[in-house]
Amino acid sequence: MKMEHYYFSTDQLQRLLDNLLDEGYRCVGPQVRDGAIMYDELSRVEQLPLGVTETQAPGSYSLNRHATQKYFDWANGPQAIKPLLFAPQEKLWQSAQAADGQISFNTAEPELRPVAIIGARACEIAAMKLQDQHFLQQQYSDPFYKSRRDNLLVIAVNCGHPASTCFCHSTGDGPFVEDDEAAADMVLTELEHGFLIAAHTDRGEKILEDLGLDGCHQQHLDESASIRARASIQDKQLPQFDIKSRLLNELDNEAWDSIAETCLSCGNCTSVCPTCFCHSENDVPELDGKSSSHFREWDSCFSQGHSYIHGITIRSNTSQRYRQWLTHKFSTWHDQYGRSGCVGCGRCVTWCPVGIDVIESLAKFGGDAS
Amino acid sequence: MINAQHNPHQPHEAIIVERIDEGADMFSLRLKFSDPKLQDDYEFEPGQFNMLYLYGVGEIAISIVSDPEDSHIIDHTIRIIGRVTRGMANLKTGDRIGLRGSYGRGWPILEAKQKDVIIVTGGLGCAPVVSAINYIEQRRGDYGRLNIVQGVKHSADLIWKSRYDRWRQLPQTRVFLTADVGDALWPWHVGPVTTLFDQMEYDPDNVTVMMCGPEGMMRAACTQLLEKNIASSQLFLSMERNMQCALGHCGHCQYGSKFICKNGPVFSYDEIADLFSVKGF
Ligand SMILES: Cc1cc2nc3c(=O)[nH]c(=O)nc-3n(C[C@H](O)[C@H](O)[C@H](O)COP(=O)(O)OP(=O)(O)OC[C@H]3O[C@@H](n4cnc5c(N)ncnc54)[C@H](O)[C@@H]3O)c2cc1C
C-alpha cells in the first residue's frame, strides 16, 4: 500500500475519536494515572496528557510539565500493547462434572468488541509483531490472542521524545514506526502544530477517508524528518560485539553472579517487557462446587516455580535466572524467531526497583572480543 | 468462534477403561476418548506425550506407552509424586479424565529398524523408553540386537521385575539391571549404569541409543558411548522440563532455543550438546 501522508490539525483529533467511537470501537489511549502515563479508556482529547512529559532513568520514572503544548511528547510508560492482546489473566476453558462422573468442557467466547489503541510506539509495534509470531504463527495458534488481535486497530504515534533509557534506534525498532508488514493501521507524527497521518492498512485508509483530510505540504514532511533525526540520537545503544554468540560462550562468566548480587529476582523486568510471553496455568474450582475454570496467568522466568520439576528447581538461584532471561532475550530468541527478543524500549531498565540496566549487563560480556 | 476444534487448550473427556496398580507409588491408566470419532482419529508415535487433566486440580504431561498401531486404547503409567498425580491415583476404572494430545516429537523408531538398539534408563519407571521397548517387542524381527540397561538408586526401587524378565526372554535381547546401592537379595550388578556398557553387544556404526532418566546419568552415559565411537547423531535423549501448555506458548519448557514440548521431548545429542553440560537451563 502506498503510504500517503496527510495533514491533520490538532482540533480534528476529537473528530477522529468520535468517528472511531461511532463505528463501535472502544478507544484506549495514554493518560496520567498514578504518576505514570498509562493506557486507559479514552473518549475525549482532554484526557490525553497534553503538555506532560516524563524523565526516566534506571530504576526511576517521573512526570513533568512541558513548555510545549503537545499530546504525545513523552516516551513509553510501563504498559505496552501486550496486555490488550495477551491478557494478564485469561480463562482458557471451563469444566463441569455431573453426578454420574461425566466431565464436560467448554470455552467461553472472548469479548469481540473492536478496540482502537491510540498512541502506541514503534517499540510496541515491533514487540507486537514478535508476539504475533509466537502466539499466531507457530504450530498452534492461540484463539484468544487471535480474536483480540483481529479486533485491534492500532494507531501508532512516532516518538519525538525518547527517554534516556530508550535504545530502539540501535535495535532497529524506532523511534519512528518501520512497518513493512503493516502491523499498525495508521501512524501519526506530532508536529509543532498539528499532525502528519498516514494509513498502512485498508482499515486505516477507510478511517482516514472519512476524515476528508488535505494532503500535506513539504514543510510538514521536512519537520517530521528533523523530528526523526533528533529522536534517533540516543545515548543508549547496544554494545557493538556479537551479542548473540558471545553470551552463549560466557555461560560461566562470573559477571552473572555479580549481577545477581543486586537483582531481587522480582520479575518486574519481565512483566513490563512487551515481548515476554511466559505464563502459567492453573485450575480454580468454582464456588458452586460443580465446575472448575482453567486460567492462564503471566509468569516470569524469575519465579521460583517457573523451572520446577518434581522436587528440583532447575534454576534455583538468581544468577541462573538472570542468565536465562538475558540469553533468551538476546541469544536464543534469534533461533526461535529470527531476531533478538529485545525491541529497545528500556522498560526493564526504568522499572527495575534496583536500577539494573540491561545495556550495562550486556557490556559485562564484551570482554576482549569487543 | 472459539470451540473445542479451535481451542487447542481445551481437553476432551476420556474414560478409564482399566486402572492397574503397579506397586506402591505407580499406577497405569488405560484410556479411551468418550467420543469414538476422537478415538478413531487419534494418532501418536512412541516417545510422544499427552496432557492429562484431573478434574478440578490440573493438567500434567504423561508419555504414551501403548502401541501406535493399536488405536483402540491409550496407555499411561504414572508415578505418584505431587498434587495432580496423587489425585489421579485415586481414580478407578470407569472414572473420567480430561485428555489432549498427542504432543511433541518421539523416538526415531522407524529409522532405527534393522539396527542394533541400546536403551538406557535411570531412576524409576522411565515411561518414555518403555514405549520404545514395547514397540520393538511387538516387531522383534525388524530390529537388531537389543540391549536394555536400567539403573535405579536403590535395589528396592526396581519396579516391574516381571517386565524385565519378559524382555530378557526375547530373541537377541540382553537386559542389564544395576542399583547404585544393592542389598542381600539383589542378584544383579551394583554401580552406575555406565559400568555395564562393556557387556553390551552392538555394532557402533549401526546402532541407535535411546535414553531417559536423570540428566546426570544421561550425561555420563553419553560421554561413555561417544568414547565407544557411537555417533552423537545416534544418541537420543528424552528431556523433561516443567510443562504448562504443551503448545509451545507458555515458555516453561524452554531449553535454550528449544521448546521441549514441541521440538522434543526427544532430541539427538547433537541438538542439545551445547547446553547439556551446563547447569541451570
Ligand atoms: C514429556 C514428559 C513426559 C512425562 N511422562 C511421564 C510419564 O509417563 N509418567 C510419569 O509418571 N510422569 C511423567 N512425566 C512427569 C510428570 O509430568 C510429572 O511427574 C507431573 O507433572 C507431576 O505433577 P504433580 O502435580 O503430581 O507434581 P507436583 O510436584 O505437585 O508438581 C506441580 C506442577 O509442576 C509441574 N511439574 C512438576 N514436575 C514436572 C515434570 N517432571 N515435568 C513437567 N511438569 C512438571 C506440573 O505442572 C505439576 O502439576 C513426564 C514429563 C514430561 C515433561
Ligand code: SF4
Ligand atoms: S528486554 Fe528490556 S528494553 Fe528490551 S524489549 Fe524487553 S523491556 Fe524493552
Ligand code: SF4
Ligand atoms: S523465559 Fe524469561 S525472558 Fe524468556 S519470555 Fe519467558 S519470562 Fe521472558
Ligand code: FES
Ligand atoms: S509446555 Fe508450554 S511452551 Fe512447552
